[in-house]
Amino acid sequence: MTVTLDFGAVLAEWPLLLKGLVMTAALTAASTCAGVTLGVACAWGRVHGGTAVKAAAAAYVELIRNTPFIVQLFFIYFGLPGLGIKLAPEAASFLAMVINLGAYAAEIVRAGIANTPRGQIEAAQSLALSPKQVFTRVVLPPALQRVWPALTSQIIIVMLGSAVCGQIATQELSYAANLIQSRNFRAFESYIVVTALYLGFAVLLRQLLAWAGPRWIFGRPAAAR
Amino acid sequence: MVDFSLWDILRNLLLAARWTVLLSLVAFVGGGVAGAALLLARIARLPGADRLVGVYVQLFQGTPLLMQLFLTYFGLALFGLNVSAWVAAGLALTLYSSAYLTEIWRGCVNAIPRGQWEASGSLALNLGEQLRHVIVPQALRIAIPPTVGFMVQIVKGTALASVIGFIELTKAGTMITNATFRPFTVYACVALMYFALCFPISAWSRTLERKLNRGR
Numbered sequence: 162m163t164v165t166l167d168f169g170a171v172l173a174e175w176p177l178l179l180k181g182l183v184m185t186a187a188l189t190a191a192s193t194c195a196g197v198t199l200g201v202a203c204a205w206g207r208v209h210g211g212t213a214v215k216a217a218a219a220a221y222v223e224l225i226r227n228t229p230f231i232v233q234l235f236f237i238y239f240g241l242p243g244l245g246i247k248l249a250p251e252a253a254s255f256l257a258m259v260i261n262l263g264a265y266a267a268e269i270v271r272a273g274i275a276n277t278p279r280g281q282i283e284a285a286q287s288l289a290l291s292p293k294q295v296f297t298r299v300v301l302p303p304a305l306q307r308v309w310p311a312l313t314s315q316i317i318i319v320m321l322g323s324a325v326c327g328q329i330a331t332q333e334l335s336y337a338a339n340l341i342q343s344r345n346f347r348a349f350e351s352y353i354v355v356t357a358l359y360l361g362f363a364v365l366l367r368q369l370l371a372w373a374g375p376r377w378i379f380g381r382p383a384a385a386r
Numbered sequence: 387m388v389d390f391s392l393w394d395i396l397r398n399l400l401l402a403a404r405w406t407v408l409l410s411l412v413a414f415v416g417g418g419v420a421g422a423a424l425l426l427a428r429i430a431r432l433p434g435a436d437r438l439v440g441v442y443v444q445l446f447q448g449t450p451l452l453m454q455l456f457l458t459y460f461g462l463a464l465f466g467l468n469v470s471a472w473v474a475a476g477l478a479l480t481l482y483s484s485a486y487l488t489e490i491w492r493g494c495v496n497a498i499p500r501g502q503w504e505a506s507g508s509l510a511l512n513l514g515e516q517l518r519h520v521i522v523p524q525a526l527r528i529a530i531p532p533t534v535g536f537m538v539q540i541v542k543g544t545a546l547a548s549v550i551g552f553i554e555l556t557k558a559g560t561m562i563t564n565a566t567f568r569p570f571t572v573y574a575c576v577a578l579m580y581f582a583l584c585f586p587i588s589a590w591s592r593t594l595e596r597k598l599n600r601g602r
Contacts, residue, residue, distance in 0.1 A: 164464055223581075223588070224577075226538075227580065227581045227585045228577045228580045228581055229541075229556065230542070231546060231548070232556055232573060232577050232580060235559070235560070235576075236569075236570075236573040236577060239569035239573060240573040241570070242570075243569060243570030244570065317448075321448075322450065324450035324453060328549060335453065338453075349457065349464045352456045355453060356453040356454075359453060360448045360449050363448040363449070364448065
C-alpha cells in the first residue's frame, strides 16, 4: 500500500497551532517563575527549617517525584472539586506544573546549596550579614549558577510534560493537534507537526535559559556591586 | 447503581497496577536491549552511528512522551498495521527508554579512563574482549544507580499510555471515577499506588549511589 502524507491540511490550520504554542509558552513561563521560586523556598526549608518544615518539605518532594505528572494533574482538576476547590483547566495546569517543577527544583537547588564552601558562609557571617542576607546574597546566587544546567533541563522536561495538559482541555499545543486531527482526520501529520514544534521550542528554551540565567537570575548587576 | 466500597476501588486499582508493572518491565527490558545495541554501535564506531544515535537521543529527549505515543499509535495505523494499545504503548515506551538508557550508559562508558582502553588494547584484546573483561565490569558499577533511577521515570511514563486507551493504573482510575463519582478518593489512591511502586526504587537508587560514592 502507499502512504500519502498531507501536511498542507495541517499547516493550513496555523492559527490554531500558533494559539496552542502561545499557551504552552505562557504556561511554561509562568510555571517556571513560580516553580523555581517554590523550589528555592523548599530547598531553604530542607536546609535551614525546623524539624516540621524539614519533614514537610521532604514529604512534598518525595510524593511529587514518585508520582506521574498526569495523575497529579487529574487529582488537581478532577479530585480537588470534591473539596470545593474548582479550577479552570488553565489554572489547574499551571498549578500542577508549579507543584511538579517545585519538587524537582527543590532537590536540584538543595544540591547546589550543599556544595557551598563553608568558608564563604563564615566570611559572610563575620561581616555581620543577617542569616537572610547570607542566604539570598552569598549562598543562593552561586548555588543557582552551579545547578543552572540541571535546572534548565528540568524546566524543559516540565514544558514537554505540559503536553498532557491538553487532556483536561487546556488549549495548548497538543490540544491543537487533537483539534486539528479531529477536523481533517490527518492524525499522523498533525502530531508530526506539533512534535516538531515542541522540539523547536525545547531547543529555543534551552538557549533562552542559558542566555537569561547569567543576566537575570544569578548575574552580577554592575550597579549593585 | 452499584455501590463501590473503598476496598472495591483499591482492589480494582491493584488489578490494573499489574499492567503498569508489566508495561514498565517490557519497556525497561526492551529499552535496555535496544539502548545497549545503540551504545555498542557507537563504541564500535560504525560509520555514521555516532551522529545518528546522537540525533535519535535528541529527538526522544526533546519531544513529549505523549506525542511519541500518539505518533507510534497513529503512525503504525497509517502503514496499515492495526495494532492494539498494548503494542503501541510497549513500542513507544521501549524506544523512549532506549534513547535515555543509551545516553546514561554512554556517560558511564566515557567515565572509564582512556588508559584502560589503551592498556587493554596493547594486550591485543579485540573490542569484544576489551568490553567484556575491562570496560563493562567497571562501567556497570557506576551505571547501576542511574539506571535504577531511570526505572522510576519508566513507571511514571507508563501512566501516559492511559491516553491511548491502554488500561493500566491511571486509566483504571479514570474508569472507576466515572463509575463512582469519587475522583478525590480514586485519584488519591492512584497516586499512592504509584508512590508505593516508585518510592522503593528511588530509595534503592539513592542507597546504591551512596554506596558507590563511599567506595571511592
